Amino acid sequence: MFSLDSFRLDGRRALVTGGATGIGAAIARGLAAAGADVAVTFHTRPPDDVIAAIGGLGRTAEAIETDLWKMDDVHAARLIAEAGAAIG
Structure with a gap:
């Protein structure tokens, strides 16, 4: 049986x-699902859906304009x- 427990990111932060959007948004969601707090960068449109x-x-x-x-x-x-200040 395969377990994802060894891949948990509880207490970790990711940028x-x-x-x-796209693959980056999916990665951000996946990191959060694994337990990480996440900062994402954006340029033109704040990623409110990803943050939510x-x-x-x-x-x-947290979203960081870049x-x-x-x-x-x-x-x-x-x-x-900036990411560290935003998400701890």
Whole structure:
């Protein structure tokens, strides 16, 4: 019998770039379903549906506006710091 218990992410935090739509949104939801609190980046439209779905799983979620064409926005340290401040 196969168990997903070894893949639990309880107490962990995740940052998903491009988490507003498509595969990124599915990954963000999957991480939350596994127990992680999740920050997702978006550019044009806040991912209210993704944030609501993650919240519905009992997890903390936050959207971070990011323009991937601007180097200051995609600087890893800035994104990690902002995500950490948003979701703990």
